[in-house]
Amino acid sequence: MNTILGLIPVEAFLFCWILLILGLKISGKNSGGLYVNLLLLGVLVAIGLVAFPAPNAQFGDLIHVNALNRFIRGLLYLGTFFIVIQSSSWLKKHDHAAEFSILLLVVLSGLGLMVSTGNLLIFYLGLEMASIPLAAMASFNLTSKMSGESGLKLILSSAFSSGFLLFGISLIFGLTGTISIAEIPVNLANSTLALIAMVMIFSGFAFKLSAVPFHFWTADVYQGAPMGITAFLAIVSKSSIAFVFLTVLFPILSAIQQVWPTVLIALILLTIFTGNIFALRQSSLKRFLAFSSIAQVGFILMGMLVPSEKAAVSVLYFLVVYMFSSICIFGVAQWLEEQTGKDSLSNFKGLYKENPFAAWSVALGLFSLAGIPPTAGFFGKFFLIGSGFQGVSVWYVVLVGLNMVISLYYYLKIVKYMFMNEVIEELEKPQMALPLKISLGIGMLAICFLGLSNWIVNHLSNLF
Amino acid sequence: MSFLIPLLIAVPLCSAVANYLVNANSARWIAAISGFIQLVLSILIWKVYADFRAAGETAQFLLTAHYSWFPLWNINLDLGLDGISVTMLIMTSLVVFSASLLSWNVRNDAKLFFSLLNFLSAGAYGFFSSLDLFAMFFFLELAVVPKFLLIGIWGSGEKIASAMKLVLMLMGGSALLLTGLFVVYYGAGGNFSLTELASNRLGREIQLVAFPLLFIGFGVFTALFPFHTWVPDGHSSAPTAGSMFLAGISMKLGAYGCLRVATYLLPDAAVAYSPYVIILSSIAIVYGALATLMQTDLKYMNAYSSISHCGFILLGIGMQTKASILGSVMQMVSHGLMTALFFGAIGLIYQRTHTRKMEEMGGLLKSIPFLSAVFVIAGLCSLGLPGFSGFVSEMTIFVGSWEHSDAFHRVATILAAASIVVTAIYILSAIGKVIFGPIRQASHISLEPASFVEKLGTGVLVVAILFMGLVPFWFTNLISEDARLIMNQFTLLMNP
Structure with a gap:
């Protein structure tokens, strides 16, 4: 099975599935429900293929298949599966469900390539394969001007950051004569040019991760895009970039270890503060989630301060937690947006009285993001701060900790809306569809038990 | 017998789930x-x-239970008890039992209310019996959100602002705690275990960094001046059971942490910083007492007096003699029971009179004799009358503090002792206004008498207070050996 097809069965399958959907579309089938089901089935099979135990293998130094990147792939596909379930009612009504499905499957195979890369070129290929369809999907609310604006902003900022990235990569290639990630750190000497290359690559990543000061596109894109895409950008796309940051950028950046922690802690504080302070004043739900996710990125970066096994496990664990927490929030947010037609935080007012299940789902998600026990987010934040602790002075950590207070304020504000305010606008259908309910239920269970039970952390520490 | 502590934590957790489902x-x-x-x-x-x-068991912690939690981080769920934690557990369970009875008439989503209350108590049991700093922190934080919901949903007055203020200030304390815990963790080469940290003392430099973070972090929970501002608003906006829990148990969590973690594990730094601790706690004692004088609302009165009383706990810890630490622990228990009783009585009276303003009440002894008697008992205990628990604990603290013969410690002791006079003034005048004298409102002439459940709920606490006041040696015997062990850390320090 040492052919490339044997190495990437998921991509091969996704490709066939895309052809199938394309064929159906060309043959004139136009029922949204069919494509949604096909999409869900496709993602589910992809999860199955990833979860199926396979020996570690590699194709040259281009693509690696190992337990670690199978895990992150599984996570990304699982997130996608939940998001598709949660936006299925929107998608079913859409005229272009087939096109949407095809684009999403392309994105998924791109992300898959990106996380299993052993080589900067494959990484870049995967990244572009994922970013360009995403921009098209962001403008999928075809009649909405904002959605179009969102797509345009996403493609422009993507292209811009890719430019930086590519420039950095080409400098690295010029300096070391290789683009293999394993060989670069060995050949890379400390020089001004190397530093410039690093800054370029790092900026590219920071753009994609929406770390401050490269975050300006985030709020607008999140606000304009359909909710499902917002969720996809915030959860799946961000997690994959963070993963690559951890596995690709980390080894390379160790070449300039002496400046790295100083730069990064400045960036972290800036990111967390900006995210939190801007999130305080938002009234739009999506903009709120955008800024809160910026603040979360700051915490993820905490885990990249000091390279260690603990740090790597903490980051991965946090990505898992972050996914489930966000799923719980986005699912309800989307359900509310469909009913009220508004993208406003006041949608949440009085939710506990109308649908306690939905309110608890959001509340648990928010507590987890805020880092309150017994939710998994508490453990995630604790580990992230702990693993970054040795790299910096105590007072920076106090600042990061105080930011948890600010974030708690705005998260609790939503809890207050749900539990303590009166209903302002009765929902037409206070009951949820069963698939949505199940997806939220799984998310809530995961939030409650991923920290109390240690199996996922232990599993992750076996991956390294 | 090691299953007893996990069982004690599991009972309220199961009950919390069950409450919500029925x-x-x-x-x-x-x-x-x-x-x-x-x-x-x-x-x-x-x-x-x-x-x-x-039977002659000499291990410091008994009934231990050990579960591996996160091996990668060397984090375990270690549970175990010494005399101090045993008294804390008894105090907690008394307050919880009483609080659940006194909330019998809670309206508006009672199942969530009781569920949250049980959640809070599980956190407190876990905190008092943890021997691992991470587990302690986990249990401490567990109570944050239930407090917010309890005050925000069932509170009165400016409830949401108070709830927010309380939770954010406690979270700020937690942020300091978190940092302090990591200073200790990395200082000890990656260890959170309380017993191991106690036997392998950290370097002085590390202690000096960690102590302020930990002491202030825990201090926020126990109304350390100037981080006490959440107390009056939080307590007075909370529903009855919420105030009972906040003042009775939650403030003791912080005090217990100051003693068990900051002082016990970091004795060098505790000695170095003790003047600051003494100054801040003396300010809290005097300021709390004076501020109480000005209150007209019963709940505010008790909230401010809690600041003063918790100042005694921190003063005892700061004085660092065996008697003062013993007194501190006694005061934790005594104040826990007394203030819970006081808030309980105030809550029950408020349910009947629909006012908490002292000047609008009067002569309640005639209309609700039982509750008036409870109110008076709580008040007398608060002012430290012999025969009640308050006297025993405050006296022990003063005796312990007086062992220092220098002017600084003497002045602090005298100031603290003098504040008792102020306490007497506000307590007696409150009793005079509310319980005795003429009835001021026609609607107060015939009030509903206390029901059986309410009598049981308050009675339990009254008995406990009298018990502790009359036979204090039952408690001191339990605690004094552990106070000695804590003091050992200091003696080792002076004669290395």
Whole structure:
């Protein structure tokens, strides 16, 4: 099975599935429900293929298949599966469900390539394969001007950051004569040019991760895009970039270890503060989630301060937690947006009285993001701060900790809306569809038990 | 016997889930029964613990249970008890039992109310019996959100602002704590275990960094001046059971942390910083007492007096003699019971009179004699009348503090002792206004007498207070050996 097809069965399958959907579309089938089901089935099979135990293998130094990147792939596909379930009612009504499905499957195979890369070129290929369809999907609310604006902003900022990235990569290639990630750190000497290359690559990543000061596109894109895409950008796309940051950028950046922690802690504080302070004043739900996710990125970066096994496990664990927490929030947010037609935080007012299940789902998600026990987010934040602790002075950590207070304020504000305010606008259908309910239920269970039970952390520490 | 502590934590957790799943009427029964089981369990734990000690068991912590949690981080769920934690568990279970009974009439989603209350108590049991700093922090934080919901949903007055203020200030304390914990963790080469940290003392430099973070972090919970501002608003906006829990148990969590973590594990730094601790706690004592004088609202009165009383706890810890630490622990228990009783009585009176303003009440002894008597008992205990628990604990603290013969410690002791006079003024005048004198409102002439459940709820606490005041040696015997062990850390320091 040492052919490339044997190495990437998921991509091969996704490709066939895309052809199938394309064929159906060309043959004139136009029922949204069919494509949604096909999409869900496709993602589910992809999860199955990833979860199926396979020996570690590699194709040259281009693509690696190992337990670690199978895990992150599984996570990304699982997130996608939940998001598709949660936006299925929107998608079913859409005229272009087939096109949407095809684009999403392309994105998924791109992300898959990106996380299993052993080589900067494959990484870049995967990244572009994922970013360009995403921009098209962001403008999928075809009649909405904002959605179009969102797509345009996403493609422009993507292209811009890719430019930086590519420039950095080409400098690295010029300096070391290789683009293999394993060989670069060995050949890379400390020089001004190397530093410039690093800054370029790092900026590219920071753009994609929406770390401050490269975050300006985030709020607008999140606000304009359909909710499902917002969720996809915030959860799946961000997690994959963070993963690559951890596995690709980390080894390379160790070449300039002496400046790295100083730069990064400045960036972290800036990111967390900006995210939190801007999130305080938002009234739009999506903009709120955008800024809160910026603040979360700051915490993820905490885990990249000091390279260690603990740090790597903490980051991965946090990505898992972050996914489930966000799923719980986005699912309800989307359900509310469909009913009220508004993208406003006041949608949440009085939710506990109308649908306690939905309110608890959001509340648990928010507590987890805020880092309150017994939710998994508490453990995630604790580990992230702990693993970054040795790299910096105590007072920076106090600042990061105080930011948890600010974030708690705005998260609790939503809890207050749900539990303590009166209903302002009765929902037409206070009951949820069963698939949505199940997806939220799984998310809530995961939030409650991923920290109390240690199996996922232990599993992750076996991956390294 | 190692299953007893996990069981004690599990009972309220199961009850919290059960409460939420049934209807409101069953929820209050479940809460009351679960409160009773917790009380029985904690008394059983006391008995088992005392038997072990009588049999000559010398280990510092008994009834230990050990679960591996995160091996990668060397984090374990270590549970175990010494005399101090046993008294804390008894105090907690008494307050929880009483609080669930006194909330019998709670309206508006009673099942969530009792569920949150049980959640809070599980956190407190876990905190008092943890021997691992991470587990302690986990249990401490567990109570944050239930407090917010309890105050925000069932509170009165500016409830949401108060709830927000309380939670954010406590979270700020936690942020300091988190940092302090990591300073200790990395200073000890990656270790959170309380017993191991106590036997391998950290370097002085590390202690000096960690102590302020930990002490202030825990201090926020126990109204350390100037981080006390959440106390009056939080307590007075909370529903009755919420105030009982906040003042009775939650403030003790911080005090226990200051003693068990900051002082016990970091003795060098505790000595170095002790003047600051003494100054801040003396300010809290005097300021709290004076501020109480000005209050017209009963709940505010008790909230401010809590600041003053918790100042005594920190003063005892700061004085660092065996007697003062013993007194501190006694004061934690005494204040826990007394203030819970006081808030309980105020809550019950408020349910009937619909006012908490002292000048609008009067002569309640004629209309609700039982509740008036409870109110008076709580008040007398608060001012430290002999025969009640308050006297025993405050006296022990003063005796311990007087062992220092220099001017600084003497002045602090005298100031603290003098504040008792102020306490007497506000307590007696409150009793005079509210209980005695003429009835001021026609609607107060015939008020509904206390029901059986309410009598039981307050009665339990009254008995406990009298018990502790009259036979204090039952408690001191339990605690004094552990106070000695804490003091050992200091003696080792002076004669290395």
